[in-house]
Amino acid sequence: MSGKMRLFISGIMLLALSTLSTPALADSAKGKALVNDYCTACHAQGENGKLARISDVRKTPEGWEMTIFRMQHLHGLEVDGDERLALIKYLSAEYGLAPSEAAPFRYVLEQRSYFVDHAPNDDLDALCGRCHTNARYGLQRRTEQDWLKHMHFHVGQFPSLEYQARSRDRFWWKEVTTKTYKELGQLYPLQTPEWDKWKASEANDPTGQWRVVGHRPGLGGYEGTMTISRDGDYFKATYNLQDLNGSPLSGDSKAVIYTGYEWRGSGLLNDTETREVYAISEDGRRITGRWYESAHYDIGGEFQAVLIEGAEAQVLLKSSDYIRIGNSKEITFHGVGLTGKVSTNKGLDINVIAQNDTSVTVKITAAKNMSPGAYKVTVGQAVAEIIVYDHINSVQVSPAWTIARLGGGHTPPVTAQFEAVAYMKGKDGDVKIGIMPAQWQALAFNEEAEHMKDVDFAGQLNQQGQFMPASAGPNPKRKYATNNAGNLKIVALIKEDGKEITGKAQLIVTVQRWNKPPIR
């Protein structure tokens, strides 16, 4: 290190020390000191100040949390909760992911129980994705050489992986140590312009009033406001929300913002303990993500918030997406800046019933002579779309394919929530109308499921489309004394003018998952 560089760094350190009252910088100094205290014994510091391994990787906060967990459990690291938090904050800030890098894989951070996990190619899906989500490695950045060390780590920690199905039919080790590590180094390199830009950018201040909307699968939408304020090293969010029937959904949470945008909160909503995994947009004006019950990661809600101050007029949520020709109904538009004039395409009749800055309730009438299709409703500069339909042509169940997990002991069941989405005929195939209430039924998916009586054993589907799996463990009442796993056809039935339209999905009810890392 040159003398000039040393002086420069000393200058920065002085600056940091003199501004210790700023929590972020205080944390950073604490985190850096902890890394020096705890990590450098094994992770040598090079002349350039880089730490062996640590400076060669970038990860999400959850990724660093898992690393520290492994260091604690396998390599003798001893840190308390505060120290661990400071370490994760520091490492996520220094060696994190840019928002655009984490964006494709947020489903796994958000602890969703169903998602579509795409691999960059079939080889990576077999080599890596057969055990992990493909998001798990997609949420890491490493130097090429560190990806190679990562391969050694895998066999060093889990030698049986070479024997597993989708591994033993190929020369796994030869592939990953001659080809795959280079491929990962190309796909997910340590150095990227996105990260350089994000790391150099100013942190956004999220404090203020936010307009919130969301959707709870099976229960419907909710809306309201959130106030974010500082709370020492944390942020506090106070929620004043209600569902679309007007029932309150209120509470607050305490959150840490990692890497300048990764909001991780824990709090209470209607006295139920919750976790929040949100991302603050790069411009700091929008927060999106998912919250879930801390005891049931499968149960929660989609979340979207817009900073009210300076927001453009926009509709964020509608109490209904559709109206049938010849009918009238009240629809409320929720959003921000909704004080403008309400107008619509020709043919749709709209009367404003109530209007304020954050919502407009209108009575909409779709005349009998209207053509089905999408109709625009504008509220000043805000635009929304209402589907006018004549007949339901088809019903799709969403998700079309998912799993649920049996519950028991210390591992609660993982439910599956289905929704019935109606479609009408369009010129180029069916056009989505929206989610509709349906009658629900679980049937055997195939002959084998029929033979094994899966419907009788796997669990119960309620009339809100929620499947509650049965208990885990061998069941002496079943053939082979097998557990209550099952392969089910989930059927949604919607009646229209006496006609029955059905849609179906497949549900695999499977066994418990014992290891529950933050990134699966």
Add this chain to the structure above:
Amino acid sequence: MKKIFILLTLFWGLALSSVASAKEYMIVGARPNKLFVIDIKARKVEKTFTIPDSTAPQNIVMSPDGKIAYVGTNHLRSIIGIDLDSGAVVFRADLDYKDDERTWNYGFDISPDGTEIYSYDIPTKIHLDRYESLEPRLSVFKTDAGLEATPDRSFALPRRIHLLITAKSGALYAMGWDFYKIDVQTGKYEVVYPLRNWTQPNLSQPDALAFWPSWDNNGIFSTPISYVRTDMAEDNMERYRTGLLTLDLDTEKFDLIDFQSAPEVLFSSVLHPDRKTAYASYNTLIKIDLENPHTAQRIDLDHTYYQTEISADGKEVYVGGTTCDIAIYNTDDLSRIGEVILPGCPDMGATVIRMIHK
């Protein structure tokens, strides 16, 4: 030396003559640290040993005289020899004998004279800030090496081997991507039966992951093996095939017997001592006619079992592993004729079954 030779001859003579009149025992392990000696014809657990410092017994290898059970345990990291008369630990190899290495064992067997244990080891070197996966190796332990045994010699072997089998001649066979024959003195090996690289006409690469020793009462290794008939239409379910791969431990000849499509999962198989039939199990127990290869009979089991074994007289087929019971079936008609429930119902997991005569 001559005296020793005579003594040994006498001993072997005694040992051999005692087999004919000896009683048949089944040896099984269970989590976390149990080893059972079962008088199988009496359906009775005769002895229960506690293996010191053990987690989950898996492989078991018997000394040729049936006196010592070498048990692989501690998550594939230790081989412990237990004297079945006294329960004393007479041998112990903890594979992490080097400070900077961590080593797993993925198969071991014993020399026909009982003096050497051959272990397939996968070592990892532990650096300060990284792991380095090393080349797998054959470690040869002397059985008289005591309680801190380290290898007498070791040789590099291919990756992904999962089963070692010693033939009667003393030749060591290893099953992995291919079947290898290994010279235990020089470490030289050759492919003697290609699997991943096999050249069977119109058959896909086969899949087999065999852990189960099934040659105690018949002198022949066998395992179910799966492959696809590439010359058959893709919508024809008959193209998915199940065969039995066998290695005769006397003649050292391999054979592949295609006997059915793939209607079920089969984990293990065993040949009848007369070698006219074989048995295989998992959720079902099947009887395979080897003279006119086909599945002659199939029954549903009351739960999943991993290993299939047979009595020396060929009258009883045993299934075990997974929970705490050994189920016993008549080899003629697969009727249920008994069971042994291990005391305290411990979890056998993936422990193997061995058959001995004492």
